[in-house]
Amino acid sequence: MKKTGFLLILFAFSFLLAISSYAAEPYRIGAIFAITGPAAWLGEPERNSVRMLQEEINAQGGINGHPLDLVIEDTVGEETRAVLAVNKLINKDNVLAIVGPSRSGTTMAVIPIVEKAEVPLISCASAQEIVNPVKKWVFKTAQNDSDGVVKIYEKMKEMNLSRVAILSSTDGYGMEGRKHLNRFASEMGITVVADETYGPKDTDMTAQLTKIKGTDAQALVNWSIVPGQTTVIKNRRQLGMTIQLFQSPGFGNIKYAQAAGDSAEGLLFPALRLLMVDSLPKDHPQKAILTKYKKDYEAKFKSDVTTFGGHAYDALNLVIAALKAVGPDRAKIRDHIENTKNFVGTGGIFNYSPIDHVGLHKDALEMYTVKNGAFVPVQ
Incomplete structure (x- = not known):
């Protein structure tokens, strides 16, 4: 009987230890x-x-x-x-x-x-x-976002592109990106030849892109995170525009590219290394x-x-x-x-x-x- 009692006490003690980690306040x-x-x-x-x-x-x-x-x-x-x-x-x-x-x-x-x-x-x-x-x-x-701007302009310089058109959404992300795109352009030898915006809920950017098409821009940078960035890609193709398209780091979800279909082919954008993990060397931190x-x-x-x-x-x-x-x-x-x-x-x-x-x-x-x-x- 004493042995049975001892075993019960031991079991109860072990049980309390097992749940003690979750007895603490979350x-x-x-x-x-x-x-x-x-x-x-x-x-x-x-x-x-x-x-x-x-x-x-x-x-x-x-x-x-x-x-x-x-x-x-x-x-x-x-x-x-x-x-x-x-x-x-x-x-x-x-x-x-x-x-x-x-x-x-x-x-x-x-x-x-x-x-x-x-x-x-x-x-x-x-x-x-x-x-x-x-x-x-x-x-x-x-x-x-300023780091993304610099990466885009560095790539443009590498491609010998010096005239850019800016297209951005009027939400917080778009306005900040637009500010830095304009600021760093002069510092990096880039000329802004057009600067157009669209609302976060807009569904057609043909008017803005038509204005840009009438300029001598060599590249187009679209800065937004809303679904409108996919619309820009499609409208650009519909207008027959062939200048190089850059997107912001806000393009880093493959669903945006999938929604744009073939129209997204060849666009460029800066993003973090998560998108290239399979090609990173084994010793990368x-x-x-x-x-x-x-x-x-x-x-x-x-x-x-x-x-x-x-x-x-x-x-x-x-x-x-x-x-x-x-x-x-x-x-x-x-x-x-x-x-x-x-x-x-x-x-x-x-x-x-x-x-x-x-x-x-x-x-x-x-x-x-x-x-x-x-x-x-x-x-």
Whole structure:
């Protein structure tokens, strides 16, 4: 009888040990993405990526024994919804940090809120204005749009193209890109011969492209993330335009190329190395994480990996690393992220500092083209 009692006590003790890792209070993180709406090709893979990472972390026992709890909100790509979502995450859900938003405009809309509440936010958008000037509580994982502009103009110079037409959307991402396209043109010996815009919900850019066709432009740069960038590609073909087309890094989802069909063949755009992981040398510092992320994502969701999902994956990994190091303290999480060095992510090797809240530079980008409906790195 004594032996039986001892065994029962031992079993109960073992059971308590087994569940102790999840007896700890969860670490709650907020995430806001454009899961539906015109920017869903950004937000859906971002949502998928953080969910996948959450499942992986919790299957391994959580963060220092604490389950990772994600509260995900859909902004539909709209500023008003983003503001409502962030207020909810901070005031109701009491999150320790926020990952997202997907778009530059929605990020700019919520910056005053997180700054006042002193909650770390890691945006997945690329507008340089998000972190320049530096905001104490705001970081991002997408490359600066100005770096993409420089990569495009460097390629144009290499191709002996000096006259460019600019076409951009009037949302936050498009306006920031347009600003940098105009700014760097004069610095890099490029002449802007046309500068046209279109609304995020526009469905026909024939009028703008007809004006551009009447100029002596040697190249066209389209800067947007909305589905309109696919419309531009199709309208260009319909008008018989043959000048070289460049797209922004916002083209880094193969669905855009697939939607444009044959019209996308030969266009050029800068993007992160995730799109060329199979051709990276084995000793490249990003090879392991890019291979793992691509393999895990495509196996789970039966869909091609995108650089946008990678932005969210990196952002949540940065928060997880901070939680492991300093625990559930917003100020300490912020400080840890700001002092992160040599953090290998899908977007590049991040080096943050008090004067640099993006941590990436131009060398994180490669040039790609569309060939036979696929993204191919340009040698």
